[in-house]
Amino acid sequence: MNVFYEDEGELRVAKILTQSEQSMMVETPFGKRVKIKRQVVIFEFEYAPFEQFLPQAKTAQTEIDVNLLWEASPTTDTLDVKNLALEYLGHIPNFVELASFYLAIFDAPIYFYKRGKGLFRRAPEENVKAALLGIEKKRVQEAEKQKSLEQIQRGETPEWLKSHYHVILYKPDKNTWEYKTADFIATSLGLSLPQLIVKCGLIRNSHDYFTQKFIHDHITPEIGLSSFDKDTFLAQLTASPVAAFSIDDAFTTEIDDAFSVQELDNTHWLIGIHIAVPALGIHETSELAHYARLRLSTVYMPGNKIPMLPEAVINCFSLQEKQWNPCLSCYITVNKNTFEISDRTTKLEKIWVEDNLRLHDLQPYFLDNDVVASHAYQQQLQILLHLARYVADQRGVNTRPQTHYIDYDFIVEQDRVTITQRPRGSPLDTLVAELMIEVNSHWxxxxxxxxxxGLYRVQENGKTYMSTEPKSHQGLGLKKYAWTSSPLRRYVDLVNQWQLLRIINHQQNNCFAEQNEFTEIAKSFDITYSTYLDFQRNMERYWSLRWLIQENVTTWQAVALRDVNVRLNELPLVLSVKGVEKLVTGQHYTIKISKVDLWELKCDCELVQ
Structure with missing residues (x-):
């Protein structure tokens, strides 16, 4: 005796070896012995050779019109398959024919719903129609998917991809036909989704993908703001009697700080550090303030930046040359001979900025031994440099071991990159950095x-973070330190500036009613600022690798760091050397460079010497 039964979602046959009330031991057509429960048995039959039973039933199944079978089916809860086969065939079905009907119904879940082992129910007409429409839709979509693949292989871009690529890349819904089709095509061509979009000419390269992905994930859309009335703010302020000048790199548009030098008397200079004051025009609860709080900082990358504040605000409060500008000034009284500081005062005022000096223009005038060569601002620069050296000495930084860091400047023009080195700690660098540290420390x-x-910048035990408590900054050698000198570029500086204006105006309340708001700002700033710096580093890595391609570099000099890592000379690029177990730290090597990958931001690096 044989058995026709259901097991693991399939209809099967087997030869009965032994049986009990609850189960059977059977042998499959492949000679495997298995134990099955009686409740999975659909019917028992005699047939020899039983191995041919199922193939013959499947052959008979092909003759059954499932749609006609469904139409002939009663709408009762459970079908009598034997009676249905009798009605369809016009005669009592044999076991092979009966099995073929079970197979036909089993393989047509659109028309027949399963209700247990060997039990089925006729699907309602509206459900069948909906399912058939779904199948047809899927068939059409599959055809369109294949058509789109062929289009792209011919160098054409489907219209649906042109209109949906941005969502597919930056806000994907993996259940949509567009995403599934793009993913299918990319996989078929051996590409990632971003690489497919580049192949179709919808974005230019990996650089554009990285940038747009970052903007989509992290940057609040720009706020509509046409202009700011600068004259309104200037009219409220007393004019400083001295003109100022700023020092920034060539690409800086958010000019936060400027300097002035006055002779106070025969023995003292009055040094002014003047900071842009957007807090004067941005109310802390305004939509503009909320926008700045969402962005938290200007984002920098080679060849571009994403400002924290709208252009109209920057144009109003940036310390532009040949203009009167609102500012928050810190005036420092210093001895002409010793540069000892005897007084510091803070004042909200307007100041005339005569010149926006640029670092690359000034650098050649700073000679060895802290001497400033002949220049229109020679005297002021020399005085400021001496003051910078003095405040650095007071912090004790000159007693520490000196680490010589290199900063790198990237200039990107028409997709070509120039990378130059700028030693950190140069006289000009010291002048600007130390005076910013001075004003930040004082405020x-x-x-x-x-x-x-206040929002303080803390560094202790190797960790640097924002805090509402005035803790020490060990790296700078200060008991307390706050970021206050870049309010056009950092939200924490703007918050501190709101607080400083309250101190000046003798106001008793914080700019935010709840103190936990300051804590939340500190936490979110740390997270966001770290994200922005990671992006900047990744884009600097991209352009460093791009430079290798641009200059056709195949070999280069490098210095070993740790393990198998090396830093390339004259580039901010660290690579891992293949084929070696360990390198001698500090040793110089010649390396071979190949297979630069601007998607993975890596390349093959092997030791030559």
Whole structure:
């Protein structure tokens, strides 16, 4: 005796070896012995050789019109398959024919719903129609998918991809036909989705993909703001009697700081550090302030940047040359001979900025031994440099071991990149950095001495973070430090500036009613700022690799770092050397470079010497 039964979602046959009330031991056509429960048995039959039973039933199944079978089926809850076969055939079905009907119904889930082992129910007409429409839709979509693949192989771009690529790349819904089709085509061509979009000419390259992906994931869309009335703010302010000048790199448009030098008397200079004051025009609860809080910082990358504030605000409050500009000034009284500081005062005012000086123009005038060569601002620059050296000495930085860091400047013009080195700690670099540290340190003191909350930059035990508590900054050698000198570029500086204006105006309340808001700002700034820096580093890596391609570099000099990593000379690029177990740290090597990958941001690197 044989058995026709259902097991693991399939209809099967087997030869009965032994049986009990609850189960059977059977042998499959392949000679395998298995134990099955009686409840999975559909019917028992005699047939020899039983191995041919199922193939013959499947052959008979092909003669059955499933649609006609469905139409002939009663709408009762459970079908009597034997009676249905009798009605369809016009005679009592034999076991092979009966099995063929079970197979036909089993393989037609659109027309017949399964209700148990060997039990089925006729699907409602509306459900069948909907399912058939779905099948037809899928058939059409599959045909369109194949057509789109062939189009792209011919160098054509399907219209649906032109209109949906941005969503597919930056906000994908993997259940949509467009995403599934793009993924199918990319896989068929051995590409990633971004590479497919580049192949179709919808974005230019991996650089554009990285940038747009970052913007989509992290940058608040621009706010509509046409202009800011600068004259309104200037009219409220007293004019400084001295003209100022700024020092920035060639591409800086958010000019946050400027300097001035006055002779106070025969023994003292009055040094002015003037900071742009957007807090004067941005109310802390305004839509514009909320926008700045979402962005939190300007984002920098080679050849481009994403400002924190709208252009209209920058144009109003940036310390532009040949203009009167609102500013928050820190005036420092220093001894002409010793540069000892005897007084510091803070004042909200307007100042005339005579010149926006640029680093690359000034650098040649700074000679060895801290001497400034003949220049229109020679005296002011020399005085400021001496003051910078003095405040650095007071912090004790000159007593520490000196680490010589290199900064790298990227200039991108018409898709060509130039990378230049700028040693950190040069006289000009020291001048600007130390005076910013001075004003940030002083205003941190001012914030901590008031009853208002400040946002402080803390560095302790190797960790650097924002805090509402005025803790030490070990790297700078300061008991407290706050970022206040870049309010056009960093939201925490803007918040501190709101607080400083309250101190100046003798206001008793914080700019935010709840202190936990300051804590939340500190936390979110740390996270966001780290994300922005990671993106900047990745894009610098991209352009460094791009430079290798541009200059056809195949071999280069490098210095070993740790393990198998090397830093390329004259480039901010660290690579891993293949085929070696360990390199001698500090040793110089010649390396071979190949297979530069601008998607994975890596290349093959092998030791030549």
């Amino acid at each position: 941190a003191d001012k914030l901590s001495q008031s009853h208002l909350v």
